[in-house]
Amino acid sequence: MQFTDSHCHLDDIAFKEHLPELLVQCQQLNINRIIVPAISPSNFNQVLELAKNHHKDPICIYPCLGIHPWFLQDLNDTHLAQLTQSVKQARSDIIAIGEIGLDGAIAKKAEAHGQSIEDNWHHQQHFFDYQLNIANEQNLPVIIHHRQSHDKIMPFLKRYKLNKAGIIHGFSGSYQQAVNYIDLGFKLGVGSTITYSRAKKTINAIKRLPLTSLVLETDAPSMPLSKEVMSNEVKSDELLMTYESDATKKPNNSPVNIIQIFKVLTNIRTENVEEIANQLESNIEQVFFSHI
Ligand SMILES: [Zn+2]
Numbered sequence: 131m132q133f134t135d136s137h138c139h140l141d142d143i144a145f146k147e148h149l150p151e152l153l154v155q156c157q158q159l160n161i162n163r164i165i166v167p168a169i170s171p172s173n174f175n176q177v178l179e180l181a182k183n184h185h186k187d188p189i190c191i192y193p194c195l196g197i198h199p200w201f202l203q204d205l206n207d208t209h210l211a212q213l214t215q216s217v218k219q220a221r222s223d224i225i226a227i228g229e230i231g232l233d234g235a236i237a238k239k240a241e242a243h244g245q246s247i248e249d250n251w252h253h254q255q256h257f258f259d260y261q262l263n264i265a266n267e268q269n270l271p272v273i274i275h276h277r278q279s280h281d282k283i284m285p286f287l288k289r290y291k292l293n294k295a296g297i298i299h300g301f302s303g304s305y306q307q308a309v310n311y312i313d314l315g316f317k318l319g320v321g322s323t324i325t326y327s328r329a330k331k332t333i334n335a336i337k338r339l340p341l342t343s344l345v346l347e348t349d350a351p352s353m354p355l356s357k358e359v360m361s362n363e364v365k366s367d368e369l370l371m372t373y374e375s376d377a378t379k380k381p382n383n384s385p386v387n388i389i390q391i392f393k394v395l396t397n398i399r400t401e402n403v404e405e406i407a408n409q410l411e412s413n414i415e416q417v418f419f420s421h422i
Pocket residue numbers: 137139167229349
């Protein structure tokens with residue numbers, strides 16, 4: 131069985147010192163592909179460099195370029211122009227536009243920065259719209275961040291009807307919300323949310339959805355798995371423990387955890403383990419590596 135982490139911020143400073151060991155560990159676990167979204171123009175070069183240095187077997191890192199809704203507070207159209215230029219320059223290397231999206235919690239916090247909620251939504255939507263347009267023009271899939279924003283994201287996706295669609299990253303929501311995305315060709319990123327038994331709505335949705343609509347992701351170094359799942363594990367991920375003992379850099383999650391997320395998924399689903407693993411890999415192929 132082979133695995134792909136479809137969403138990992140591997141260029142994060144938290145991974146810097148231990149990256150070679152981490153990649154060896156991924157390789158030993160058959161995690162052979164890691165997709166790394168960018169978050170703002172300030173990390174475009176890091177993401178592209180990282181991928182350039184690891185673009186062959188046994189482990190391939192694939193870059194995406196985009197501006198994340200958390201980091202656009204002080205950005206403007208100059209940065210969007212910069213994104214367009216970087217996408218054109220790196221077009222043959224990148225496999226998606228991401229991480230882009232809309233975040234309701236960020237909008238609600240806007241008042242603390244002296245901005246109205248409406249103005250913040252407007253700013254986020256301007257960036258989202260622009261980036262969907264780039265994806266459309268370049269025939270690339272998108273990696274979408276959502277939080278308290280399904281209702282706001284959906285009209286954009288319906289309007290653009292992107293040829294390659296993409297991934298709803300870190301999906302959490304109801305069965306119906308998931309189906310709405312799947313109807314537009316999107317796949318759902320299954321991550322640490324399913325390791326929390328309290329996430330009943332999301333777990334129930336992931337249980338019932340077609341297996342052809344799911345991909346695995348960690349979102350490392352963010353989005354830790356539940357303590358319940360981590361403490362049940364034999365401590366095979368010693369590297370993660372090393373990180374935790376380092377007081378200056380503390381990733382809460384690592385791409386090796388794709389294996390734990392996969393195990394939880396196999397408990398939720400009825401298909402056999404190999405069938406699940408194979409289908410998840412075909413789903414990745416379909417979104418990112420098919421030439422439609
Ligand atoms: Zn992310």
